[in-house]
Amino acid sequence: MMKANIQAFERLDLDYIIVNSAGCGATLKEYPHFFKDDPGWHERAKHFSSLVRDVSEFLSEVGMSGPNRAVPVRVTYQDPCHLAHAQKVYRQPRELLASIPGVELVEMQESKLCCGSAGIYNITNPEISNQLLERKLEHALATGAEVIVSANPGCMLQLQKGLRHRGLDIQVKHLVQILDQAYGD
Secondary structure (H helix, E strand, C coil), X not given: CHHXXXXXXXXXXXXXXXECCHHHHHHHHCHHHHCCCCHHHHHHHHHHHHHEEXXXXXXXXXXXXXXXXXXXXXXXXXXXXXXXXXXXXXXXXHHHHHCCCCEEECCCCCCCCCCCCCCCHHHHCXXXXXXXXXXXXXXXXXXXXXXXXXXXXXXHHHHHHHHHHHCCCCEEEEHHHHHHHHHCC
């Protein structure tokens, strides 16, 4: 499947492959590892992975003009493990949020701590997953944020589950959703 994926993207002759899911982006960037013993495919995988950017990396790299509108909201940012630990992307999502007039970004404690989703960890190890989720939610709620922003669908689902379980009406949004509010027409 990885070889088919590489071949499909090679035919497109792209400058970038933009990903808005931290888990997917981390895997795409790790392709060379899977071909380390196959020199021909290793080089192709290295080239492929060199094109992959998380959407926040890409937007920071190419630069953006200012937003069209203010988004008056207090947010906290939850670092997805696959973005923070695997891809080493920390500052770009925060810089993008801070660039939006009206957004008040309040850092939570242990933002880089796993939310408990971890791929399918929440299914295979629900007890520990829920403990991690509760710890993450305590930190997020302590910020007084109206919106918890993340950059991975698994994390977003996990956080939404925890908030629903608590009966709280706090939104969980992807970074791109907040950017869309600021840059929309």
